[in-house]
Amino acid sequence: MRWVSTLSTRASLEAAVTEVVEAARAALEAPADLGLVFISSAFASDYSRLMPLLAERLSVPALIGCSGGGVVGMASGEKAEEIEGKPALSLCLAHLPGVEVRPFHLTTEELPDLDSSPEDWVELIGVHPQNYPQFILLIDPFYGKINDLLQGLDYAYPGAPKVGGLASSGAMGQGTAVFCDGELYAGEAVGVALSGNIVLDTIVAQGCRPIGDPYRITRGDRNIILQVEKQDAAGGGELSPLEALQELLGELGEEDRQLAGHSLFVGVVRDEFKQQLEAGDFLLRNLIGVDPRMGAIAIGDRVRPGQRIQFHLRDARTSAEDLELLLKNQDTPARPGAVQTRGALMFSCLGRGENLYGEPNFDSNLFRRHFPIPLSGFFCNGEIGPVGNGTFLHGYTSVFGICRQPEN
Structure with a gap:
């Protein structure tokens, strides 16, 4: 060859x-x-x-x-x-x-x-x-x-x-x-x-890195995520994806918070059964809209209840x-x-x-x-x-x- x-x-x-x-x-x-x-x-x-x-x-x-x-x-x-x-x-x-x-x-x-x-x-x-x-x-x-x-x-x-x-x-x-x-x-x-x-x-x-913790979608419609629950040992009950995002932004450093203003993505986990998630386990999708009234977010793909997601950031170094x-x-x-x-x-x-x-x-x-x-x-x-x-x-x-x- x-x-x-x-x-x-x-x-x-x-x-x-x-x-x-x-x-x-x-x-x-x-x-x-x-x-x-x-x-x-x-x-x-x-x-x-x-x-x-x-x-x-x-x-x-x-x-x-x-x-x-x-x-x-x-x-x-x-x-x-x-x-x-x-x-x-x-x-x-x-x-x-x-x-x-x-x-x-x-x-x-x-x-x-x-x-x-x-x-x-x-x-x-x-x-x-x-x-x-x-x-x-x-x-x-x-x-x-x-x-x-x-x-x-x-x-x-x-x-x-x-x-x-x-x-x-x-x-x-x-x-x-x-x-x-x-x-x-x-x-x-x-x-x-x-x-x-x-x-x-x-x-x-x-070209992205995960931030925060994974969430499981509990309610969604087409490409709109309506409700999630945190996937950690402490649990935490259901919350809107916008509440989850606002909570995450409060935990980020100043540099990452500024980056999130223009380079924030949503990673959708492809293997429902894998517990220890790595970079290649996510399908990265654009975050294309937010509904402050409903607390919902829209991404560039269809979603369904049970899927896991995690927010990601992208920059040249990453x-x-x-x-x-x-x-x-x-x-x-x-x-x-x-x-x-x-x-x-x-x-x-x-x-x-x-x-x-x-x-x-x-x-x-x-x-x-x-x-x-x-x-x-x-x-x-x-x-x-x-x-x-x-x-x-x-x-x-x-x-x-x-x-x-x-x-x-």
Whole structure:
């Protein structure tokens, strides 16, 4: 297995395509079985020209890609760069012996409904679950059934890793696009299923830290939490989530109290039976509204009684520490028989990057300190990755998919 990643910052799309293709083909030194291309939204007026230009210079059986407000790639073969808000083109090529590569393009109209059988989803994708496919998904943010797609794939392919992101545009609000096998699509979804001699390891860095104690939801309606109870040894009875929040804010230091004014999130516990909770046990959701009259809060997801929640804070230091911990846990010494040749994909939120850290290339540099392998990706309008037993759409997150050969 061989992976290469290339990056061009040429202002001309023709020059950028030529540069990345020539560099990638020279570095791969083998036939390409899969290509992924990420194009800066600075090239928005040229989206329709990208696939024809690539077809003139590159032959690859499966090629998917999308637009991004920023793209990630290897500028010189050794250094990963995150190019935000400027013209850039990133191309990843992979030689995958023993791997079945199945690209697909999905409209909203052809998705089975959530009451359909798993076989309907399998027929749509064209890969049997017994082949244990691993998925890379690139979706236009105007695709109307994003959550239905993720739930359906989890239903048909339980336990199969799925990573990716929503195509994005820059600060000027240019259009978005996704690409699959020579075609440009707007408002639709593309992806690739990889089966056989490949493993896709995942890292989902949500960049938050818990504060206070967990609570159990005792009453809720859709995405509104109406009543909670404290989950500690002393108990304490029911209270409104706003009362719980006000109590928590009174216990915080001044720095965290100021941070809570603009970077407060709600973590929903995914494993109902786990007692000792850790960072990866939460699905982080935005706190999107407060009703002072009812004491209720609204979050960016549906809730139900019995779920546990905990308030979280996010800042640059927390995001860095969270990613560092996850990378350390993933970066264990290779077991006998492990094959180290591999590559990685990075799907990072537009809210991270230089705007969060105050310096360029932070997440990619941190990743490559632990995994000095080719890295490609883009800045997303929403990131796709697993938490617990499900796949979710995230925000303010960096998701990594690390591709390698199985161990002997």
